[in-house]
Structure formats: structure tokens, C-alpha cells
Amino acid sequence: MINKSSIAIHTAIHDYIVVQQRSIPHLEHLLQLRASDWRVSNIPNCYEALINEKDLLIADGLTDKEIEQLSKLTPKLTLLCNQLSQYPIPDTFSHNDFHDNNLLIEPKTKKVTMVDLGEVAVTHPFFSLSNILHHIKENNTLHDDTYQRLQEQAFQPWLSYASQNQLIAIMSIMQQCWPIHRALTEYRLLTSVEEHSAQQLLGQGRFFRNLRVWLELNSR
Numbered sequence: 001m002i003n004k005s006s007i008a009i010h011t012a013i014h015d016y017i018v019v020q021q022r023s024i025p026h027l028e029h030l031l032q033l034r035a036s037d038w039r040v041s042n043i044p045n046c047y048e049a050l051i052n053e054k055d056l057l058i059a060d061g062l063t064d065k066e067i068e069q070l071s072k073l074t075p076k077l078t079l080l081c082n083q084l085s086q087y088p089i090p091d092t093f094s095h096n097d098f099h100d101n102n103l104l105i106e107p108k109t110k111k112v113t114m115v116d117l118g119e120v121a122v123t124h125p126f127f128s129l130s131n132i133l134h135h136i137k138e139n140n141t142l143h144d145d146t147y148q149r150l151q152e153q154a155f156q157p158w159l160s161y162a163s164q165n166q167l168i169a170i171m172s173i174m175q176q177c178w179p180i181h182r183a184l185t186e187y188r189l190l191t192s193v194e195e196h197s198a199q200q201l202l203g204q205g206r207f208f209r210n211l212r213v214w215l216e217l218n219s220r
Helices: 006-032 040-051 054-059 064-072 074-085 126-139 144-158 164-190 195-201 208-217
Strands: 036-038 092-094 103-105 112-114 121-123
Touching: 006 092, 006 103, 006 112, 006 121, 006 126, 006 144, 036 040, 036 164, 040 054, 040 064, 040 074, 040 164, 054 064, 064 074, 064 208, 074 164, 126 144, 126 164, 144 164, 164 195, 164 208
Parallel strands: 036 121
Antiparallel strands: 092 121, 103 112
């Protein structure tokens, strides 16, 4: 079961996707407001910028060897992004940390309010979908069929853009490159706060955890 009201979670996902789709004509305005430019075509460039922050990565626990391995995976990430670009799902507004703990649910009305909008970006909308599904599964005891229903319901608003099979294929690609999205989110946070605060955050594995998952996925 899901700790928070499942109806509220479904409503939150649906309403969030409405916001994403309505943002499509306004992406340039978001970029002008300094939202992170993580459009699919630009993600490999963002990844390279992150990997070049060697001192930052080492301070967070990565080794020289791991950083070298990460650098060698740039072509793999480029390939995945090229695959994503072949599907008719556009980049949209992204909360970047969209999950159940960033949703406030009013107990009586079940009205949902989304909070923590400090890391907004323009990127592929399924990064957010992958994020909330991952957190719901991690924070709750979900049977596979419950998780599957949540995913299928989240697909519904996108069926006017792509077929069910295409959406499933996109999610499969997302499962491979989602750790990079998480690492970029942490990078944006650490480079946005004062140096003293950033130093306190380093060493907590904020990069290490996500980039290690990426390495493990590509060592199989």
C-alpha cells in the first residue's frame, strides 16, 4: 500500500503532467529565467561538465579510476539521449525532485500542493515520472502489479503523443540514464549554494550514489 492517499498521488501525477504539457510553448521563457537547460540534446554536455569537476567528485567520495570510467561512458549517454530524441515526446518543465515527500496533501479535501521548486529545469518529462515512481516504490511496500498500474495511469496523458509501446520503450531507456539526471540535480544544488554550505554537503555521497549506479548499470 501507499502511505499517502493513492487517489491524491494519482491526482498529483496527473496535474503535474498537465503543467508539463502546458509548459511546452513556453520553454524559452523558462530558460531565460535561468532554468537548467537539460534538454535531451544537451544532457551529454551537462554530463561532461559534471565529470570535469574532478575535485568536487573526489571530495564526494569518487576515485580517480571511477572518474576515468565515467568519462568513458559519455558516448553511451549520448547514444541513450539520441534514442530518446527519436520518440515524439518533447522536453517540458521539470520539477527535478518530484516525489511523494514533496507533495503536501490536505487531509480533508485531499488537495495537493507541490513544494520545493528550487531546482527547476527544462528536460524530458519522464525523468520526473521515473523519479516519483522510484520514490513511491522505495518508500512503500508495493506489489509489482500496483507499481505497474501507477505507471500505466501516468502514461495516459501522453498517449496523444506516442503509443503505449513507445512509452514503455522510453521508460526502459529512462531506467538506464535516470541516475545521471539525479547527479545533475545534486550538481545544480551544490553549485547554487554558498561555498560553506556546499562544503557541508560534500562527502555525503550525493554524486557518489547516483554515479555509482550508472557505473554498475554499464558494467553488466
